[in-house]
Amino acid sequence: xxxxxxxxxxxxxxxxxxxxxxxxxxxxxxxxxxxxxxxxxxxxxxxxxxxxxxxxxxxxxxxxxxxxxxxxxxxxxxxxxxxxxxxxxxxxxxxxxxxxxxxxxxxxxxxxxxxxxxxxxxxxxxxxxxxxxxxxxxxxxxxxxxxxxxxxxxxxxxxxxxxxxxxxxxxxxxxxxxxxxxxxxxxxxxxxxxxxxxxxxxxxxxxxxxxxxxxxxxxxxxxxxxxxxxxxxxxxxxxxxxxxxxxxxxxxxxxxxxxxxxxxxxxxxxxxxxxxxxxxxxxxxxxxxxxxxxxxxxxxxxxxxxxxxxxxxxxxxxxxxxxxxxxxxxxxxxxxxxxxxxxxxxxxxxxxxxxxxxxxxxxxxxxxxxxxxxxxxxxxxxxxxxxxxxxxxxxxxxxxxxxxxxxxxxxxxxxxxxxxxxxxxxxxxxxxxx
Numbered sequence: 229x230x231x232x233x234x235x236x237x238x239x240x241x242x243x244x245x246x247x248x249x250x251x252x253x254x255x256x257x258x259x260x261x262x263x264x265x266x267x268x269x270x271x272x273x274x275x276x277x278x279x280x281x282x283x284x285x286x287x288x289x290x291x292x293x294x295x296x297x298x299x300x301x302x303x304x305x306x307x308x309x310x311x312x313x314x315x316x317x318x319x320x321x322x323x324x325x326x327x328x329x330x331x332x333x334x335x336x337x338x339x340x341x342x343x344x345x346x347x348x349x350x351x352x353x354x355x356x357x358x359x360x361x362x363x364x365x366x367x368x369x370x371x372x373x374x375x376x377x378x379x380x381x382x383x384x385x386x387x388x389x390x391x392x393x394x395x396x397x398x399x400x401x402x403x404x405x406x407x408x409x410x411x412x413x414x415x416x417x418x419x420x421x422x423x424x425x426x427x428x429x430x431x432x433x434x435x436x437x438x439x440x441x442x443x444x445x446x447x448x449x450x451x452x453x454x455x456x457x458x459x460x461x462x463x464x465x466x467x468x469x470x471x472x473x474x475x476x477x478x479x480x481x482x483x484x485x486x487x488x489x490x491x492x493x494x495x496x497x498x499x500x501x502x503x504x505x506x507x508x509x510x511x512x513x514x515x516x517x518x519x520x521x522x523x524x525x526x527x528x529x530x531x532x533x534x535x536x537x538x539x540x541x542x543x544x545x546x547x548x549x550x551x552x553x554x555x556x557x558x559x560x561x562x563x564x565x566x567x568x569x570x571x572x573x574x575x576x577x578x579x580x581x582x583x584x585x586x587x588x589x590x591x592x593x594x595x596x597x598x599x600x601x602x603x604x605x606x607x608x609x610x611x612x613x614x615x616x617x618x619x620x621x622x623x624x625x626x627x628x629x630x631x632x633x634x635x636x637x638x639x640x641x642x643x644x645x646x647x648x649x650x651x652x653x654x655x656x657x658x659x660x661x662x
Contacts, residue, residue: 241613242448246455248463250617253451254443254609260336262344262444263606264329264351267614269322269437269469272405277323278412279420279428284314284325285373286425290359290366291350297369300354307346308332312354319618320471320549321405325432327355328607333445344446345454352458356433364422365429374417381414388655389541392494393556396653399484400498404476406550437467439617443606469618471549476500482651487658492540495567497555498651499575503643505548506621511631512639516647517546518591519583519640520574521555525590527574532557538567549619553647561656568652575649581641588637596629 242253270280294300304310310331317324331347339346359366384390394409401407440459442451477500501516503509521528521544528542540558547553559567602608602625616623 244448244452245466246452246459247461248438248466249455249459249461250437250439251448251452251455252439252441252610252613252617253446253448254441254606254613255445255447256443256606257445259333259444259606261330261332261606262347262442262446263610264331264347264443265439265441265607265610265614266327266351266355267437267439267441268325268327268355268432269319269618270325270432272318272321272323272408272410274408276428277408277410278416279425280323280325280432281316281410281412282370282373282377282417282420282425283429283432284316284327285376286365286369287327287354287358288312288314289369289373291353292357292359293353295359295366303350307343307350308337310343310347310350312351316410318406318410318550319615320547322469322471322618323408323410327351330606335445344442344444344451348442348451348454349458352455352460356460358429361422364426367422370420370422370425374420377411378414378417381409381411381417384409384411388488388490388492388494389556389558392496392653392655393554395484395486395655396496396498396554396651399482399653400552400651406552433461434463435465435467437469438463439614441610441614443609471504471619476650477648481649484651484653486653486655488655490655490657493559493561493564493657494655495539495555495557495559495564495571496653496655497571497649498653499553499555500648500650501546501551501553501643502646503548504551504619505615505623506619509639509643510548511628511635512643513546513548514595514632515588515591515635515640516578516643517544517553518595519587520544520553520578522546523591523594525587527577527587528555528557528571531574532567532570536566536570538563538570542571549615552650564654564656572649575644575647578644578647579641581637581644583637583640588640592632592635595632599625599629599632 244251289297290300294303304312312329315326329347329351331343334343398407440455503513532542533539538559542557544553544555602612
């Protein structure tokens with residue numbers, strides 16, 4: 229066990245390691261609760277994406293100390309209603325499992341034992357010492373949670389806005405791991421058995437990068453021994469992330485039309501943007517996305533939805549860990565050609581540097597305001613810092629705000645001229661089709 233206080237400018241995270249698990253602690257009196265997060269990452273892979281997604285669903289059902297789900301949940305109630313949950317998502321070509329817990333700070337309760345210690349004990353047990361049935365994860369939990377995950381995946385298919393967004397990515401990144409949904413694949417789910425799922429669980433614990441975060445009125449010196457005691461993992465290596473972004477060129481625009489039983493068209497576009505979170509040009513990319521379609525004053529919203537009345541919604545989204553942007557819009561099916569034309573016109577306007585002072589100032593204000601709001605949430609602090617760890621960047625919120633404020637229209641235009649339209653995906657009705 230080793231501890232090194234290594235404060236980052238403005239954020240003051242203290243960092244250490246326990247058996248090759250990275251530990252990050254932000255001492256602060258700003259909040260009334262402790263925030264805990266554990267990140268476990270794995271490269272997106274056809275063979276492992278679905279069982280990996282199922283694992284946190286099973287882990288939430290019980291631990292070695294509290295093997296029954298009722299006991300597990302009652303233990304949270306005993307800790308003054310502590311919260312425990314998880315998220316599964318993508319960061320570049322990685323599948324991320326994030327476990328979260330919040331518990332009231334020790335000074336606000338009278339307890340004979342630190343609530344933070346109890347929370348770390350609970351979280352460590354839930355993640356590293358799950359309820360077992362012999363040598364495998366509990367089969368009835370696995371079968372039950374397969375149904376839960378199945379419903380989550382079916383919900384994406386049923387929500388045509390989400391479905392179109394995922395299909396556009398799938399088509400655009402058909403030869404890249406990023407095509408995979410972080411929740412896995414429906415057609416694989418039923419075949420998952422207890423033994424290989426348990427083996428995958430142990431593989432993650434032993435060989436996947438793992439980061440433990442604690443934010444609250446504590447410090448690294450206090451936290452490290454508790455992580456050492458309650459996270460039962462033996463890791464011989466110190467795995468880290470290798471988030472190398474392959475900026476692909478879009479040779480020609482791929483057009484995909486899919487027909488389903490829908491009454492409203494879903495027009496999505498995928499674009500390659502040759503910058504990433506760690507790059508100097510990232511603030512310019514943030515502004516490019518914001519001006520194009522990130523906010524209600526953006527070009528897409530104003531010109532496609534408001535002026536031309538062609539879309540029910542129109543927006544864009546940047547993935548800074550992958551170097552791609554997506555445009556989402558809902559349109560009348562008959563308006564497909566018109567909508568594509570007007571969206572292309574907005575991309576052209578960005579290339580030509582047609583950005584008004586008002587668009588620039590409003591977007592800078594929106595981005596800066598959002599970044600300032602991060603500092604009001606412990607979990608947002610954690611997410612921001614983890615993005616740094618993941619990408620190898622050393623950003624701080626104040627520095628990023630400063631960079632955004634100082635970005636010029638010419639810098640945004642430089643980004644715009646490198647953006648390439650890769651894929652146009654259109655979800656429409658079956659009329660006139662097969």
